[in-house]
Amino acid sequence: MLAATPALAADGDSTRIDWGPYKVGDVRSGYTFAGAQTRAMQDDEFQNPAFLWLERGMDIWETPAGQAGKACTDCHGDAEESMAGVAARYPIYFEDWDKLMNIEQRINWCRENQMQAEPFKWETDEMLGITAFVKHQSKGMPVDVSIEGPAHEFWEKGKAFYETRRGQLDLACTHCHVDNEGNLIRAETLSQGQANGFPTYRLKWQTVGSLHRRFRGCNKNIRAEPYGYGSDEYTNLELYVTWRGNGLPVESPSVRK
Amino acid sequence: AAATTGPATAGDSAPEYTVVDGYTIPEPLTETPGDPVMGRKWVINRKLGNCLSCHQMPIPEEQFHGETGPALYGVGDLYDAGELRLRMVDPKVLNPYSMMPAFYKTEGLHRVRTGFEGKTILNAQQVEDIIAYLMTLKDTSGARAAADN
Numbered sequence: 561m562l563a564a565t566p567a568l569a570a571d572g573d574s575t576r577i578d579w580g581p582y583k584v585g586d587v588r589s590g591y592t593f594a595g596a597q598t599r600a601m602q603d604d605e606f607q608n609p610a611f612l613w614l615e616r617g618m619d620i621w622e623t624p625a626g627q628a629g630k631a632c633t634d635c636h637g638d639a640e641e642s643m644a645g646v647a648a649r650y651p652i653y654f655e656d657w658d659k660l661m662n663i664e665q666r667i668n669w670c671r672e673n674q675m676q677a678e679p680f681k682w683e684t685d686e687m688l689g690i691t692a693f694v695k696h697q698s699k700g701m702p703v704d705v706s707i708e709g710p711a712h713e714f715w716e717k718g719k720a721f722y723e724t725r726r727g728q729l730d731l732a733c734t735h736c737h738v739d740n741e742g743n744l745i746r747a748e749t750l751s752q753g754q755a756n757g758f759p760t761y762r763l764k765w766q767t768v769g770s771l772h773r774r775f776r777g778c779n780k781n782i783r784a785e786p787y788g789y790g791s792d793e794y795t796n797l798e799l800y801v802t803w804r805g806n807g808l809p810v811e812s813p814s815v816r817k
Numbered sequence: 818a819a820a821t822t823g824p825a826t827a828g829d830s831a832p833e834y835t836v837v838d839g840y841t842i843p844e845p846l847t848e849t850p851g852d853p854v855m856g857r858k859w860v861i862n863r864k865l866g867n868c869l870s871c872h873q874m875p876i877p878e879e880q881f882h883g884e885t886g887p888a889l890y891g892v893g894d895l896y897d898a899g900e901l902r903l904r905m906v907d908p909k910v911l912n913p914y915s916m917m918p919a920f921y922k923t924e925g926l927h928r929v930r931t932g933f934e935g936k937t938i939l940n941a942q943q944v945e946d947i948i949a950y951l952m953t954l955k956d957t958s959g960a961r962a963a964a965d966n
Contacts, residue, residue, distance in 0.1 A: 726928045728938060729918040730909075739916065740885045746870040747881035783930040 581700070584807035590816060593742070593751035598763070602815035610692060610761035610813030613768045616685055617693025626677025632690075635674065643697035647810055648704050651799045653711040660714050660795045664691055664770065682789035688768045692759045695812035702809060703756050705802050718800025721793060727784030736778075748817070753778075754805040755798065757814025768813060771798055832921050832937055834906055841899035842906055846921070846941035856950025859943045866939065866947060871917070875954065885916060891957030901948045905939070920944060 582589040591599060601607045621639055624631045636642040647663055654661035661669065667690055668679035680687035707715040722733045736745065737753035744750075758771040765773075772794045776786035787793040834842050845851075860866040861879055869879055871886035896904070903910060906921040920939045939947070 724927065726926075728926060728929050728933045728936070730926055731916065731918070735916045736885075743884045744881065745883045745885055746867075750885075780930065783933045785928045785930045 581809045582811075584702075587754070587805055587808055588741075588752055589754050589756055589805070589808050589811060590751040591757065591811060591814065593749050594816060598815055598817055602757075602811075608761065608813065608815055610759070610768050610815065613685065613689040613692045613759070613761075613813065614696055616689030617691070617696075620686060620690045621693060626671065626675035628674065628676045630675050632670070635670075639693065639697050643694050645698050645701055647695035647698040647812065648701045649706065651705065651795055651802065653709065653714070655710075658710075659792060660711065660799055662790075662795055662798055663694055665790060665795070667691065667694065683770060683773060688759050688770065691770070692768060692813045695759070695810060698810040699812065700809045702807050703802060703805050705799060705806060707799065707803055711799065714796045715799050715803060717793075718796035718798070721797045722800055727779065727782035729782040729784075731782045733778070752804070753801065754808060755802045756805050756808045757811040757816065759812060760814045760816050762816050764817065771801075832906070832923060832941075834902075834921070836903060836907075836910060837899075839910065840903065841897075842902040843899040845898075845945055846902070846906075847945050849942060849945070851942075851945035851947070851949030853946070853950040853953050855943075856946035856948070859939065859947050860950065865943060866920070868947075875956070889951065889954060891954060893952040893954040894957075898948050898952060901951050902944070905944050905947060 577592070579588065579592045582591045591602065594602075601609075605611050618639075621632045624634070633639070650666065651660040651662040653659075664680075664682065664687060667687070671677040671679050680690070705711075725732045725735075733753065736750050740750045741752050742750065755771050758774070759768045760774070761768050770789070772789045772791075775794050775797060776789075779786040834846060835844060836842055857876070860868040860874065861876060863870075868874065868889070869876065869882050871883040873882040873884065873888040873890070875890060876882075892901070904917075907919040908915045908917040909919060918938060921937045921941070921944050923935050923937055
């Protein structure tokens with residue numbers, strides 16, 4: 561499991577904190593840029609507001625739904641076993657679609673094809689809850705997405721998105737999350753923009769939100785037209801962003817400012 | 818002197834300016850001289866200049882000055898009005914890799930959000946007001962103190 565409180569130690573970055581698993585080489589989780597209070601809130605499951613969504617997810621796991629009358633657990637059994645490590649390797653290349661599939665899309669694939677149930681809508685408490693629940697089963701395991709084989713061309717597209725200037729402010733993700741990591745932009749300390757904590761409880765949102773919601777926010781802040789939840793553009797971007805953080809522990813559900 | 822003229826499009830806020838020798842826009846964008854008091858307001862305003870998101874400036878009543886760009890203490894001594902105008906209008910003429918937005922340009926942008934297409938971030942008078950304000954920044958002594966805060 562993850563260290564609850566990072567101990568003080570001399571370290572290469574400008575802080576004196578030993579970030580333990582949250583820092584792998586130069587790759588740092590958003591956790592290491594968050595304030596002490598925010599980190600404490602994430603670490604304590606009684607304080608972490610996202611645990612309410614996890615409970616919701618656990619209910620969904622066990623409750624039959626759809627024409628097939630099945631629950632997730634009927635096919636997958638104990639989530640602690642069957643789902644351990646799954647989130648660490650998504651998004652994956654999904655042959656039937658000839659494109660990428662992330663966890664939210666996998667869950668809806670199961671609902672539609674295995675359960676004959678309506679897909680969950682993005683950003684509903686149901687979708688956030690079951691996504692957080694599935695990802696939480698990989699908590700502490702290192703992110704390890706593959707960009708080999710057919711996934712590679714989608715990684716390339718995500719990389720191009722990441723490096724392209726957009727919006728009236730004409731900024732790329734790189735300007736903030738690569739060139740200015742650790743710098744203040746007004747009152748916000750820029751992190752590397754890692755994906756390993758999603759879905760995340762954001763104090764500003766007062767709710768849990770998906771990685772694609774965060775992408776939309778970062779796009780809108782620079783007055784760029786956002787893409788849709790679950791769009792190919794954002795799923796490709798998700799692969800690139802997640803790959804940047806290979807080696808970081810899955811942290812879901814994290815807490816951020 | 819080699820001069821390139823900025824894009825002229827239809828509409829009131831159509832950016833029109835002339836870059837001279839690739840480093841300055843000597844001609845003001847408006848007839849009305851810039852007002853430094855208004856300029857100070859525009860640089861703070863988060864929907865307009867929002868310059869404090871990236872720059873430290875001698876504006877002590879505002880908390881949290883950003884640090885992705887250089888501190889602007891003394892910048893009125895470093896450049897003249899024409900050089901500052903180019904830096905406001907289109908800093909990418911000087912540095913194509915710049916993080917700083919072009920505040921008076923509408924061309925060459927990608928996927929601008931609905932409602933902002935074809936619009937400049939600042940209007941011509943606001944640019945002139947900000948230049949007038951920047952020209953008052955002659956003193957570099959506060960910069961260190963701000964950075965130490």
